[in-house]
Amino acid sequence: MIPLWMYLAVAAGLFCIGTYGVLSRRNAVAVLMSVELMLNAVNINLVAFWRYIEPSNMAGQAFAAFVFVIAAAEASVGLAIIISVYRNRRSVSVEDVDMLKW
Amino acid sequence: MLEFNAQSVAFIVFALFSLGGALGVVTTRNLIHATLYLILSLFGAAGFFVLLSAPFLAAVQILVYIGAIAILIVFAVMLTRSMTRLRELYNRQWLLSGVVGVALFLLLMIGVILPVWGINGSHVGKPVSDVVTTTVDLGIALVDQNQYVLPFEVASLLLTAAMIGAIVIARDDRE
Amino acid sequence: MENVCSINNLVACLVQSGMNPDLANLLTALGGVVLVATVPLVTVIFLIWIERKVAARVQDRLGPNRVGPFGLLQSVADAVKMITKEDITPQGADKFIYNLAPIIAFASVVLIWAVIPFTPLHIGADLSIGILYFVAVASIGTIKIMIAGWSSNNKYALLGAFRTIAQLLSYEVPLVLSLLVPVMIGGTLGMQEIVRQQGGMWFFFMAPVAAIMFFIANLAETGRAPFDLLEAESEIIAGYNIEYSGFKWGMFMAGEFMHAFTACLLTVVVFFGGWWGPGVEQIPVLGFIYLGLKTAVIYLFALVLRSTVPRVRIDQLMTLNWKWLVPISVANVIVTAFLLQVIKALGLTPQSGDLIAALPQTIILLVGNVLLGVVVFGFIGRVGRAQRAADQAVQIHTDHDDHSPVPAVGD
Numbered sequence: 244m245i246p247l248w249m250y251l252a253v254a255a256g257l258f259c260i261g262t263y264g265v266l267s268r269r270n271a272v273a274v275l276m277s278v279e280l281m282l283n284a285v286n287i288n289l290v291a292f293w294r295y296i297e298p299s300n301m302a303g304q305a306f307a308a309f310v311f312v313i314a315a316a317e318a319s320v321g322l323a324i325i326i327s328v329y330r331n332r333r334s335v336s337v338e339d340v341d342m343l344k345w
Numbered sequence: 346m347l348e349f350n351a352q353s354v355a356f357i358v359f360a361l362f363s364l365g366g367a368l369g370v371v372t373t374r375n376l377i378h379a380t381l382y383l384i385l386s387l388f389g390a391a392g393f394f395v396l397l398s399a400p401f402l403a404a405v406q407i408l409v410y411i412g413a414i415a416i417l418i419v420f421a422v423m424l425t426r427s428m429t430r431l432r433e434l435y436n437r438q439w440l441l442s443g444v445v446g447v448a449l450f451l452l453l454m455i456g457v458i459l460p461v462w463g464i465n466g467s468h469v470g471k472p473v474s475d476v477v478t479t480t481v482d483l484g485i486a487l488v489d490q491n492q493y494v495l496p497f498e499v500a501s502l503l504l505t506a507a508m509i510g511a512i513v514i515a516r517d518d519r520e
Numbered sequence: 521m522e523n524v525c526s527i528n529n530l531v532a533c534l535v536q537s538g539m540n541p542d543l544a545n546l547l548t549a550l551g552g553v554v555l556v557a558t559v560p561l562v563t564v565i566f567l568i569w570i571e572r573k574v575a576a577r578v579q580d581r582l583g584p585n586r587v588g589p590f591g592l593l594q595s596v597a598d599a600v601k602m603i604t605k606e607d608i609t610p611q612g613a614d615k616f617i618y619n620l621a622p623i624i625a626f627a628s629v630v631l632i633w634a635v636i637p638f639t640p641l642h643i644g645a646d647l648s649i650g651i652l653y654f655v656a657v658a659s660i661g662t663i664k665i666m667i668a669g670w671s672s673n674n675k676y677a678l679l680g681a682f683r684t685i686a687q688l689l690s691y692e693v694p695l696v697l698s699l700l701v702p703v704m705i706g707g708t709l710g711m712q713e714i715v716r717q718q719g720g721m722w723f724f725f726m727a728p729v730a731a732i733m734f735f736i737a738n739l740a741e742t743g744r745a746p747f748d749l750l751e752a753e754s755e756i757i758a759g760y761n762i763e764y765s766g767f768k769w770g771m772f773m774a775g776e777f778m779h780a781f782t783a784c785l786l787t788v789v790v791f792f793g794g795w796w797g798p799g800v801e802q803i804p805v806l807g808f809i810y811l812g813l814k815t816a817v818i819y820l821f822a823l824v825l826r827s828t829v830p831r832v833r834i835d836q837l838m839t840l841n842w843k844w845l846v847p848i849s850v851a852n853v854i855v856t857a858f859l860l861q862v863i864k865a866l867g868l869t870p871q872s873g874d875l876i877a878a879l880p881q882t883i884i885l886l887v888g889n890v891l892l893g894v895v896v897f898g899f900i901g902r903v904g905r906a907q908r909a910a911d912q913a914v915q916i917h918t919d920h921d922d923h924s925p926v927p928a929v930g931d
Contacts, residue, residue, distance in 0.1 A: 244352075245352060245353060245356050245396070246462075246464070247462045248458050248459060248462045248463045248464075249356070249360075250393070250397070251458045251462065252454060252458060253360050253363060253364065253393070255450055255453040255454060255458065256364055256367075256450060257363055257364065257367050257386075258449075258453075259446045259447070259449050259450040259453075260364070260367040260368060260370075260371055260446065261367065261371075262442070262445065262446050262449060263371055263442050263443055263445070263446035264367075264370060264371035266438065266441075266442035266445065266446075267371075267435045267436060267438060267439040267442035267443070268371065268434070268435065268436070269434070269435065269436045270376065272376060272418060272421050272422050272425065273370070273371075273376065273379060275418065276370050276379060276380070276383050276418060277370060277371060279383065279387075279410070279414065280367050280370060280383070280386060283363075283386065283387065283390045283410075286390065286394075286402075286406075287363075287390055287393050287394075290393070290394055290397045290399050290402060291393075291397055293397075293399075294397040294398055294399070298398070298478060299478060301478060301482055301483055301486035301492070301493075302486075302493075304399055304401070304402060304483050304486075305483065305486050305487060305492070305493045305496075307399075307402055308402065308405065308483070308487070309496055309500055311402075311405060311406070311409050311410075312500040312503065312504060313500075313503070314409075314410070314414070315409055315413065315414060315504070315507075316503055316504055316506075316507035317507075318414045318417060318418070319414075319417060319507055319508070319511040320507050320510050320511050320514070322417055322418065322420075322421040322511075322515075323510070323511040323512075323514040323515035324514055325421055325425065326421060326424055326425065326514075326515050327514050327515060329424070329425045330517070335425045337436075338436060349542075350542050351542050351545065351546060377614070377617070377667075377670055378617075381617065381667070384663065400647065400648065400649050401649055401652065404649050404652040404653055404655075404656045405652070405656075407656040407657075407659070407660065408652070408655055408656040408659050411659070411660060411663070412656065412659025412660060412662060412692075413659070413689075415663070416662055416663070416666060416685060416689065419666050419670075420682075420685075423670070423678070479648060480648060480649060480709060
């Protein structure tokens, strides 16, 4: 059996790589991809804890399923916003979206 | 640490997929390549779900993330014309973000994970060896009125709202 | 899984010869994979031949009949020609992705064969989520189109790829929704279990609307006629695989034929009873033959359909999906769920797996489906009548407006 802390270490690594991507990439689509990495890390954590601590309680898998739903909803709306911003400002760099109202 | 059997080989392969894909996403200049690295990372996560006795979640991961979200990201990359050679890869705070990322990882590992669940930690017990729950139990849990039927219904409402919102936002109003 | 005929006896032999047990398990699993994967690879050679023959006969000509008896070796000749062609990569194409796309094209179809139950005892991997696995692997197929279209460095390939993906993603919705119906009736996601549940009555007679939706959605997913807008020669030439030649194109084509056959195979497994037939419980190997015969019938139907029905336009395609197939599938799921609960309340759920026990449920579900079909045809009739009235109104309008001094000749 693989010890639990190895799964948690991989999930922590994914989360930190995702954080680095969100904070340092210029392109908005790349930022969204890094957010998906972070959500994946959370899912791995949830299912690992479910499996190793309390597999009879379906809370872990149900919660992971809801994270899937929310990730899908957020990715679609986020990408729609990026496309709309591109149409108006001709740029998808996150640094160029800096006015509150135009 | 790990004995050499099929499960640990599979774990190492999937860990390489996930972490390698993630590193590829944050370091590559070509956005299409970044999307393919993301797909590789998502495959690694699906492999983890299979190892963790959650086959339904593995199939849903491939179906939803790779079959839908990754395709959506590819479309967005192509529609925003910023794909192949990005001029600058990182913004001005890349060094600080790198420090934050590494610090967060070290904090999580040394501060939380290893003391509690690590080799000499306080909670290192044997994992429950056989899992008797099946996909049917997950299905029942999602519609049982004492369990998770309310988040299930709210999630479907959320998806409908997100679908309508995305269509409205991305619609081309210029004609 | 005591009564599953497994390849594990070989493992015992290898372990006794001194091999590490994990390595022995891995090697025998790989041997099983090779066995299961050989079946589609051998079948596709035959499929190309039969497609050409049937298309030819429908068009009142002979088809390939020179190479080998009845032209059976024509596919071999084609394969040899393809292998000896020059293997080019377009300039400016992304080499790694360009070469990866045909591999994914082929692999994503062969992967489906892992969960198909050939006989009561032989199945590649008896997953508890077999149907979900099929849907997940089918959705991987969209990746190959995207990367093939993108990496060809050709804007027509990219446009073709966009349209293909729009079609594939749209038709996944009625595919999954119509698969929900046999899952609800059988109460399980596993393929072998769904086939076992059809011992009394095939699911086609309990859910004909779902079977027809599934078949149409599969035709659209695999890009067969009448939905072959994307790769027809008179349209966008070859769509996303315009820059591929030689063996890579061959892999795309072989993958497409195999996908069509696999889709018919799945229709048979889920709706037409899979390996059930007279005498299959005693002699399990007969399951292969029954499965093959039923799949051949469905595949021949798809082949004749290809030569018969005209191609749909892209906007007609999208209208057909979003305005007709998706609402019908959703209504079908609701009606079936309601009727299944009614059947359970009345206590008519078939407990044993024979014909008489399954009849009441079959009749109730069949009546529900027929009513749904009547409602749908009523809608189709109403829309058709409105369309015809609108066309005639436009025509009368233009007739009256014609005030030219020269009368029309031969009106």
